[in-house]
Each structure stands twice: as structure tokens, then as C-alpha cells.
Amino acid sequence: MTEQKHYPIDRVTYPIRKFMEEEKAGGIVLGISVIVAIVLANSSLSHEYHHFLEHKLGFQFDGKSFLEYSIHHWINDGLMSIFFFVVGLELKREIVGGELSNPRKALLPIGAALGGMLVPALIYLSFNPSGEVHSGWGIPMATDIAFALGVLYLLGSKIPTSLKVFLTALAIVDDLGAVLVIAFFYTSDISLFSLSLGLSFIVVMYLGNKLGVRSILFYAIIGIAGVWTAFLLSGVHATIAAVLAAFTIPADIRLKESEYSLKIQRYLNEFNKIDPNDKIPTLTPHQLHILDKAKEATIKVIPPLQRLEHAMHPFVTFIIIPIFAIANAGVSLDIDTELLFSNNIAIGVALGLLVGKVVGIVGFTFGMVKLKIAPFPSGMNLKNLFGLGLLASIGFTMSLFITSLAFTHEEYMVQSKIGIFTASLIGGILGYIILKKASK
Secondary structure (H helix, E strand, O other): OOOOOOOOOHHHHHHHHHHHHOOOHHHHHHHHHHHHHHHHHOOOOHHHHHHHHHOEEEEEEOOEEEEEEEHHHHHHHHHHHHHHHHHHHHHHHHHHHOOOOOHHHHHHHHHHHHHHHHHHHHHHHHHOOOOHHHHHHHHHHOOOHHHHHHHHHHOHHHOOHHHHHHHHHHHHHHHHHHHHHHHHHOOOOOOHHHHHHHHHHHHHHHHHHHHOOOOHHHHHHHHHHHHHHHHHHHOOOHHHHHHHHHOOOOOOOOOOHHHHHHHHHHHHHHHHHOOOOOOOOOOOHHHHHHHHHHHHHHHHHOOHHHHHHHHHHHHHHHHHHHHHHHHHOOOOOOOOHHHHOOOOHHHHHHHHHHHHHHHHHHHHHHHHHHOOOOOOOOOOOHHHHHHHHHHOOOOHHHHHHHHHHHOOOHHHHHHHHHHHHHHHHHHHHHHHHHHHHHHO
């Protein structure tokens, strides 16, 4: 049996591929991105860093500007729409055939997520009941799935699989909650014409799904040029368009797994009957024809939804989220303490995440178990549930995103970010320690 040929470039790409395949890799890259942003914001490059993000990009036609926004705006409304599109794909997959497809199994993480959103919002509002600061109540509702799961996977096989599944399902429901909050409470003046146009394109994508259109290009063109652009101009946040578009992507298969297995076996037998010519680095037309049929069968057995999710996940995890973090996490640490506590934004966000998430998740979960609405998953107890609640207090990506929607004052945004960083750091460390002790 001949070994696969290796090239010099493999020495560089292989370690990178291996790292990207690690469950904790996304959290590590995100953590590095946060450190880079904070270093830039507190170095001699601080002015250049902030000034660069304010440069404007757009299109010009006949002397008129179109879609002209700052780089920071493009990152938050453009790149983050791709992030939300993948979130939408994950949500649909979980609803169709994942943890959220079984009502009995889904009740507990759904209840935990609701508790983990309601209690933080109430804690924030108790500190900030009125005025412009009141609008930040959505900030502590969010959980950063990449960071939280990254910390959990650092513990490796010591943690029961059921806990990882529970936290994943909880974080996905949490993401859906954040999407709904953005849609209903963090939108500007709405253009009904643009919104209607966007919804019309959604209907076209939905009809394409029902008619059996499985071309990724079809959904990409209508989704970006139609849905996303119309929503961007409507005043409803463009990330909502991404989630709605994701729900129109087909999740069905055209070839059953058993039939696929038989076909592939037949193609392999046919391929093996052809005399191999390893001396020539090309294939015969007959070999290419067989491989084309195998490729066609493989495409039919994988739902377009999963093909897209699998292809886009690394791009989102290792490019989009780090860019977002670098653009949004840059906070100057030279902060006037009086200014920081001139209102209750920082304390409301920090306690909302650190206390509210734990109380909401643990309280709602324990209450549902006691009322026999749903049982504890295998391997879960109060101690490791408390640890999961602390990990869920890592709000980061989504909390920073909602901060950019909730406030226009730079001072308020900085105060919110300090609250997010403080709660996320303490929650992550305490959660790791408690889960590590519980695993013993």
C-alpha cells in the first residue's frame, strides 16, 4: 500500500489544520484577538487603531454614494451577518434533527436559557431603571458560545458529554433569544418599502426550497443582493436578515444513507476494476466519470444546510469573530474610576452576567427538575450545573454586539465593555475551577 505523497507546504498547513480541528481552538483564537485589541487600544498605535475603523467604504454610481459606511459599521453589519447566518443554520439543524427536535429533551436547555436571559435583564434594569442607560438591558442576556465551549473543552474527557450537549443547546437557544431582542428592541426607524422588499426575497428563497432548488449560488445571490441589502436599508438590523435567510436553506436529503452506501460501493468496485497507472499523474476519462458520479451522490446525501454550515464554520470561527473582537474589544485601561461609576452601566452589566446568568440558569433548571417537567441529563448535578451557569456568564461576542446597538455615547460603550470583560473573566475562571473539581 503506497503512502500519500507529502509536500513541503504540508509542514506548515498540517499543524494549522490540526489546531483548527480542536474543539477549544475557537475560544483560544478569540482570546488572543481580545488581547490584541486591548494592546492596540493602550499602545502608541491607539489613535491609528481607532481612526482606521472610522474610514468609510461604499459604492459610487453617477457621482452618488451608495451603501457608504465606516469599516467598523461594515464589520458589525456585514461580517457579523455571516456569523448570524451560521447561527441560523445551527438553530435550524438543532430544530430539525438535533437536541431541540425532541420536545422532552429540549425543555430543560430552553428553560435554562430563558432563565439565563430574563434574570440578567432584570438585574440590569434594577440598577438602570430609566434614561438612556436603560437601553442596555439586552447586553447581559447573551452567552458567547465559542468562549464558553472553549473553556469547557479545556477540561477534555473529564466532562460528561451530556454537559457539553446541554451547554451547546442552551447557548443556541440563547442566540435565538438575542436575535429576537435585536429584532424587536434594537432597530432604528423602519422603511416599510425596504422591509417588504426584503421579506419578498425571503419568500422567493422559501419557494425555491419547496420547489427543490438546492443550488447554493441561488440562495447566496438572493440572500445577499436581495434580503441582506433590503434589510440593511430598512432600519431592521441586517443580522436578522441573515437568520431568516438561513431558515430557508433546504435541510432535506435526496439520497438515503443506505442507498448512498450501496452506490458508493458500486462505484468503488467499478473504479478498482480499472488498471491503475500510478506512473502518470492524471486520471483516465473513465475514472473521472466514476468519480463525478460518486461526487454527485455525495452531494445528494448531504443537506445543503449542513454543507453550508460545515464549510462556513471555520471561516466564521477563525476569521469573522476574531476581526469583530479586534474591532470592538479595544478599550483603554486608563479609566477614570469616577467616570466608570458615574452611572450603573458597568455594575449592571457585570452583575447581570455574573449573578443573573447563574441564578437564572441554575434556578430555572433546578425548578423544572423539581417540578418533574424534565429530568437532569445523565452526569449532571447541582455542582456542575453551577459551573455551567458561570461559563454562560461569558457574554463577550454577542454582548459586545448588543452594546454597539444599545449605546451611541462612547463613555457608555466603554463602561459596558468593562462590565462584560470583568464578568466574562471571573465567570470563565470560576466555572473552570468548579467544573474541574466536580469532575473528580
